[in-house]
Amino acid sequence: MFNDVYDVIVVGAGHAGSEAAAAAANMGSKTLLVTMNLQNIAQMSCNPAMGGIAKGQIVREIDAMGGYSGIVSDSSAIQFKMLNKSKGPAMWSPRVQSDRMRFAEDWRLMLERTPNLDFYQEMVTGLILEHNKVVGVKTSLGISIKSKTVVLTNGTFLNGLIHIGDKNFGGGRAGERAATGITEQLIQIGFDSGRMKTGTPPRVDGRSLDYSKMIEQPGDEIPEKFSFLPITKPLLEQRSCHMTYTSPEVHDLLRDGFDRSPMFNGRIKSVGPRYCPSIEDKINRFADKERHQLFVEPEGWNTVEVYVNGFSTSLPEDVQYKALKSVKGFENVKFFRPGYAIEYDYFPPTQLTHTLETKLVEGLYFAGQINGTTGYEEAASQGLMAGINASLKVQEKDPFTLRRDEAYIGVLIDDLITKGTEEPYRMFTSRAEYRTLLRQDNADFRLTPKAYELGLATVERLKRMEEKQAKSDAFVQFFKDTSVTPEEINPILASKKSASVKQKDKMFKLYARPNITIKDMLKVRAVHDYVESKNLDTEVIEQTEIQVKYAGYIEKEKNNADKLNRLENVKIPSGFDYSKLKSMSMEARQKLSEIRPVSISQASRISGVSPNDVSVLLVYLGR
Known part of the structure; x- marks a missing residue:
């Protein structure tokens, strides 16, 4: 049945597996998606909704990267809400209520229309390994399927145990059996594993x-x-x-x-x-x-x-x-x-690199709840990144990662592999130190050029984004260049109880006032005429308003990110022996030896590594 060697095999077809398979296949890799039940592709196991606080930003980022979650969320939505509108734009978070059955159906149909993607329904019970490198998978029927890379996205199925009161029974989800064999093999290889719990209501x-x-x-x-x-x-x-x-x-x-x-x-x-x-x-x-x-x-x-x-x-x-x-x-x-609770196996994510490839087995990637996360959106974003990097590895190209100042996806993965997690990890805006930069409205500006370089975004998508950015930049420049007379602006300012002006002033300065909105500025003839003549849509107008009102905050965060990114460029040699740094704390030496950070910046974020420990490391590296 399987004579060919696949480039990428994805195990599991939840949100992580579906995005991983789509990304790898769209990048030209011959991909196989193996799942225990093809009727349950991208099943919403818990609540029928996508997005929410910080999660909505992740869905926008997945879409900007050429993933499918945003498209399917739109096509199956029954309600849309932008949460936190009363707060600043860094906190605005889109959320949809979904039609559960239509969501899964639309996902499956999109995957079936994806070139280079095959499907197979069966349980994967183990990996085929050669010299610490994965070369395929084994199924419950004893079939061996060869592959150059494997992405494990097993969700809650690894030795899943469902609890209702004093009753319990094996299962990965209500009405579906648990998956066995993989945990035991990974532990035998040397992986650490743990158990987590999640639950669902009636x-x-x-x-x-x-x-x-x-x-x-x-x-x-x-x-x-x-x-x-x-x-x-x-x-x-x-x-x-x-x-x-x-x-x-x-x-x-x-x-x-x-x-x-x-x-x-x-x-x-x-x-x-x-x-x-x-x-x-x-x-x-x-x-x-x-x-x-x-x-x-x-x-x-x-x-x-x-x-x-x-x-x-x-x-x-x-x-x-x-x-x-x-x-x-x-x-x-x-x-x-x-309702019921479910316990399942996970693998502490400090055993991974930034690409989500395991440190112990070459070509093996983990994504989703197997890494200790909770939530469809967190899983989908990991699947996207694992699929991208598995495909790049096969193509012998440089790996692709996102920094903490580039995407919530970058924050999520860096948190997981640097700090690990002992409880189901969920994304919040408070976890991102650069959340003014990582807004839901500018995910395409941040990520679509990167997706285009990877082959995940079309030239049409890139041109659409560039046109939107050019219009927004031009509108911002218009406010910087254009002055308004006191006679025209003062009645508007008075209606908003804002201080009047005594002479001509640049509109950028007046528009930047907290209580002045685009509705107020559109009462100025020059602004109204500009919007009409350029045919500006709501996306461009919203983007412009954010750029004007939060210019100072955005610039400050960019500067802070640039400073920290200099430490990102200070690389730590692979195989570095931390035990010889006697002036560093014992805890720091142990943590650094275990996690093996690739840069000073990553080392500084590890729990238990103090600023003094970082200074010792910098001195030793000659910096």
Whole structure:
């Protein structure tokens, strides 16, 4: 069946695997995507949504890099929201509510239309290795498939164990079996592994809910979209979500089941996600709170299935049911299925390089939850980078990495391989020290030229981005060059309770005032005429406003990034012997020997390495 040697084999077809396969195939590599069930490609295992705080920025970055997540998110969206609009643009984060079934279908159809990509349905049980190099995979039927590189994106399937109350059974997801064999082989080779936990809430019948008792959560009045490409369009109609709350009565009913909870009776020993805790964890950790928000999210355009966001639980099904019936609007609730927790194997990501290739086995890449992350978006971005680098390795080209000042994807990967993680890692804007540079609106400016050089972005996409950038730059320059008279601007300033001017002044200076918006500036005849004559769209106008209002902050962050990037250029020789640096702390020597940073900058970010340790290293390197 498999006589050819593939360039890249991707194991697992979740969000990481799908992006990895698409990237490798689109870069010209002969790629095979192997998964246990081809009907579940890019399945939304948990909530039916893409994006959110920091995650929306990642989806925009994936799209700018030529990935598929943004396009599929747009084509399957039922609601769009730009979160954090009341804050500065560095915090704005796009999010869509998705049609779960359409999302998976659109992903599969896009992958099937991708050249160089083959599919095979079966469990991969092991790797074929030769002299610390991967040369293929073995399947449960005993078939050997040869490949020059392999990307493992196993999600929650590696020795997955599902918990509902005092019951547990093997599985990688509800209704699907766990994957076995790979963990055991990797441990035998010398990899460190651990266990993590995640969970999901009950799915219920929307026909049994009383929405009149809940708070409606509509989408944006003027919805945007994820993809920078014109092939997708903003939504013309949207479906609302709803919000309700738990209560002290609900909490008491949940507590009645704590003695049967696998979280509290010791059955679950692994660590769950800090920022997406189960409902039992919430009422235990935040005992002073009388209520918690629950978001009632439709699973699609036509289905009646509803996702109860905020009620993730592994309590017994009868406890889940009694407690949820006491929530406002859920008095007559009917379950489609109870919530559950799942434990699975992961491999601490400090065992990887920046390309996501393992340090122990050449040509082997890890992406997604196998690296200890949580979330579709975090997984998809790792898959994209692993697929790119596996393809570049086969083509004997230089590897591709992103710095912390270039992308949230760069922050994510650097955090993982430099600091590691002992709990499911989730991206937040607070993790990025250059978040003013890494906005969702400029992901195409930052990354599309790089994607074009890799062969992932078309010349049409590049030209579209360059045209948008040129229009925005020209509009900014227009404000810098053009003056306005007091007679024309003062009435506008007075209406916004802003100080008047006594003489002609440059519009850039006036527009930069915090309370002056583009709507105000459009009342100036010259601005109105410029926008009309140049036919500027909302994307260009929004980009211009950000460049004018945040020019000082953006310049300051660029300068800070440039300073730190000089340390990125100070490379540490491979195989460097840290044990001989006796003036460095023991902890620093151990951590540096284990992680093997490639630069002084990366070394400085390792937990346990102090500024003094970095100074010792710089002195030794003659810097």
